Amino acid sequence: MKKKILSVLLLVAILAVIPAFSSCGGNDLITLNVYNWGEYISDGSEGTLDVNSAFEDYCAELGLNVKVNYSTYASNEDMFNKLDSGASSYDIVVPSDYMVERMIANGMLEPLNFDNIPNFKYINDSYKNPFYDPQNLYTVPYTYGMVGIIYNSAYVDEADIGSWDLMWNEKYSGKILQYNNPRDAFGTAMYKLGIDVNTDSTEDWQRALDELKTQKPLIQSYVMDEIYNKMKGESAYISSYYAGDYLTMYSDNEDLAFYYPEEGTNIFVDAMCIPKGSRNKEIAEMYINFMLSEEPAIANAEYIGYASPNSLVYENEQYIADMQDWHPDSMDILYPELDTDGEYVASYYKNLPEESLSTLNSLWAELKIDTGTETWVYVTSLVIVLSLAAFLIYRAVVRKLRSRMY
Amino acid sequence: MKTLSKVFIALVFVIMYAPLAVLILFSFNSSKSTGVFSEFSFRWYAELFSSPETFLALRNTLILAASSAAIATVIGTGAAIGINAMKNKYVKGAISSVTNIPMMNPDIVTGISMMLLFVFIGGLLSVTEVLSFWTMLIAHVTFNLPYVILSVMPKFRQMDKHLPEAAMDLGCTPLQAFFKVELHSILPGIITGAVMAFTLSLDDFVISYFTAGSSFQTLPLMIYSMTKKEVTPDMYALSTIIIVTILALLILSNVLGAKGDKKATR
Numbered sequence: 001m002k003k004k005i006l007s008v009l010l011l012v013a014i015l016a017v018i019p020a021f022s023s024c025g026g027n028d029l030i031t032l033n034v035y036n037w038g039e040y041i042s043d044g045s046e047g048t049l050d051v052n053s054a055f056e057d058y059c060a061e062l063g064l065n066v067k068v069n070y071s072t073y074a075s076n077e078d079m080f081n082k083l084d085s086g087a088s089s090y091d092i093v094v095p096s097d098y099m100v101e102r103m104i105a106n107g108m109l110e111p112l113n114f115d116n117i118p119n120f121k122y123i124n125d126s127y128k129n130p131f132y133d134p135q136n137l138y139t140v141p142y143t144y145g146m147v148g149i150i151y152n153s154a155y156v157d158e159a160d161i162g163s164w165d166l167m168w169n170e171k172y173s174g175k176i177l178q179y180n181n182p183r184d185a186f187g188t189a190m191y192k193l194g195i196d197v198n199t200d201s202t203e204d205w206q207r208a209l210d211e212l213k214t215q216k217p218l219i220q221s222y223v224m225d226e227i228y229n230k231m232k233g234e235s236a237y238i239s240s241y242y243a244g245d246y247l248t249m250y251s252d253n254e255d256l257a258f259y260y261p262e263e264g265t266n267i268f269v270d271a272m273c274i275p276k277g278s279r280n281k282e283i284a285e286m287y288i289n290f291m292l293s294e295e296p297a298i299a300n301a302e303y304i305g306y307a308s309p310n311s312l313v314y315e316n317e318q319y320i321a322d323m324q325d326w327h328p329d330s331m332d333i334l335y336p337e338l339d340t341d342g343e344y345v346a347s348y349y350k351n352l353p354e355e356s357l358s359t360l361n362s363l364w365a366e367l368k369i370d371t372g373t374e375t376w377v378y379v380t381s382l383v384i385v386l387s388l389a390a391f392l393i394y395r396a397v398v399r400k401l402r403s404r405m406y
Numbered sequence: 407m408k409t410l411s412k413v414f415i416a417l418v419f420v421i422m423y424a425p426l427a428v429l430i431l432f433s434f435n436s437s438k439s440t441g442v443f444s445e446f447s448f449r450w451y452a453e454l455f456s457s458p459e460t461f462l463a464l465r466n467t468l469i470l471a472a473s474s475a476a477i478a479t480v481i482g483t484g485a486a487i488g489i490n491a492m493k494n495k496y497v498k499g500a501i502s503s504v505t506n507i508p509m510m511n512p513d514i515v516t517g518i519s520m521m522l523l524f525v526f527i528g529g530l531l532s533v534t535e536v537l538s539f540w541t542m543l544i545a546h547v548t549f550n551l552p553y554v555i556l557s558v559m560p561k562f563r564q565m566d567k568h569l570p571e572a573a574m575d576l577g578c579t580p581l582q583a584f585f586k587v588e589l590h591s592i593l594p595g596i597i598t599g600a601v602m603a604f605t606l607s608l609d610d611f612v613i614s615y616f617t618a619g620s621s622f623q624t625l626p627l628m629i630y631s632m633t634k635k636e637v638t639p640d641m642y643a644l645s646t647i648i649i650v651t652i653l654a655l656l657i658l659s660n661v662l663g664a665k666g667d668k669k670a671t672r
Contacts, residue, residue: 033621038633038634039636039638040634040635043457044456045456045457046453053458071621071623072623073631074630074633085525086525086529087521088535088536088538088618088619090620225634225637228636229439232439232442233439233442245636248438248635248636
């Protein structure tokens with residue numbers, strides 16, 4: 001009997017504990033669901049400013065009980081699918097340029113009320129009214145950055161640098177890294193050849209593929225975030241990656257150097273938006289405005305290491321001094337002169353039409369997979385499955401025959 | 407031959423534990439690099455304990471694992487009792503293989519089908535935010551169930567079928583017979599099932615990924631989202647702590663188990 005009571009009590013205890021954790025009470029508690037990239041906000045580690053709790057404090061001063069519910073994603077596509085399933089609602093998301101374009105086209109974003117975001121005036125004019133949001137109704141830029149080439153100055157000859165050709169240089173065969181993602185990998189070849197990266201000509205994509213095929217024997221491996229360790233540990237000497245991430249690598253290996261290839265390169269902007277279905281639009285606008293104010297904006301820019309379009313950041317003397325402590329040329333690396341009299345060409349990856357995307361994906365498959373292996377894999381798996389099934393049937397039959405004998 | 411077998415065992419251990427050893431080693435590295443060990447330091451442990459995000463995710467993970475394991479254990483034990491009591495041999499076989507399907511299914515299939523189901527039901531009930539802690543809990547209980555059933559069932563087979571009958575002969579009601587006699591003999595199976603459910607739920611990524619809502623992020627989801635930039639070494643520190651905790655629990659349970667065995671043989 002005691003056991004019975006005990007088990008009932010246990011069950012009650014379990015059921016009572018769960019709701020207590022999942023929904024904290026509070027009458028006027030407002031939960032703001034922020035969905036951002038991983039490692040993309042100053043979070044209070046190593047004495048930095050904890051931006052989310054600073055925002056909660058700021059709201060508390062205004063008499064609002066706000067709780068920031070912060071979760072993270074690893075790619076634009078992850079975020080898009082989560083929102084598109086319609087099963088969860090967020091108040092803030094931070095997609096990249098091409099994804100913003102796609103989300104606007106799908107009617108997934110809420111127009112912003114810029115009266116609630118007065119700090120928008122600090123945004124650099126070059127980043128207002130961007131191609132993905134021509135009237136600037138939906139977005140406030142958060143960070144931006146450009147792709148350049150990172151090389152190890154201890155092994156790479158200074159005479160060889162300057163253009164994308166470095167990634168095709170046979171001298172460094174086996175020490176070159178290429179992106180393991182079709183858009184960025186094809187991008188490197190297209191900038192090298194001077195092809196428009198948003199082209200819809202199949203012939204152009206084919207030419208880029210041929211270029212990548214000539215590069216393939218020189219490549220150590222196709223990688224994404226392993227780039228950090230390979231470059232820092234000097235198992236590879238050359239790769240292309242974002243300027244901000246170069247600074248992170250530089251902190252651990254001062255032999256690493258960086259340049260923007262002369263043919264031009266890719267630029268991206270990650271922008272704060274409010275998706276449709278947000279239930280606290282005004283608080284979300286307050287959050288965006290708060291992110292643009294001086295202290296949080298600088299804390300974020302120093303934590304992430306990417307360039308900020310906010311003039312309160314890039315004109316701040318303390319910020320400039322901190323960045324120069326990090327790397328003497330960091331301001332030039334993060335904020336290069338853009339487009340003034342054709343000084344430097346940087347282009348966005350735009351949202352590709354369905355047709356180009358499928359061309360790109362099939363060409364990528366052609367590059368990555370040597371023809372012939374595919375059928376070989378399928379045939380082997382089939383043989384294994386069939387022989388397993390045959391063995392099982394054989395055993396069952398044998399058993400049956402034996403049992404009949406007795 | 408003897409040396410050869412020793413070499414073989416050593417090799418197996420090296421292959422099994424080398425990754426963990428490397429992880430533990432670099433959790434004490436003073437720099438971010440995983441290529442060069444610069445200096446011994448507790449820097450990443452200090453950083454881990456000053457990061458509220460990580461602790462929130464860890465707390466979420468533990469809540470989810472504990473509650474899903476508890477619920478799955480109760481339901482799974484009940485299911486095992488029911489399956490065991492079935493008279494018809496074919497129905498029994500059919501039911502126990504059907505309960506195994508969620509275990510054999512690839513996680514990704516379970517995850518996507520769960521998400522579709524939740525979204526579909528959410529649409530029917532016109533709930534906008536159907537994905538939440540509760541959907542994750544349902545999904546975790548679902549994939550934990552077969553493991554509990556699978557570890558409880560053999561205990562019924564091992565148990566002497568006449569034991570509950572004897573108890574009832576001596577005046578127990580069927581319910582009393584179950585709690586006083588049967589439960590004791592299947593208890594090791596229940597505990598194994600609960601522990602297995604807990605650990606499986608703790609490290610599940612794929613199913614959580616599809617069923618998580620905006621308000622509840624677990625540790626595996628958080629670590630995955632770091633891969634856009636770099637997984638920070640405080641995660642190595644966290645993993646080291648988890649490994650050491652599990653090792654301590656394992657040693658403790660083995661020591662206690664060995665003691666219990668000694669008592670039993672006496």
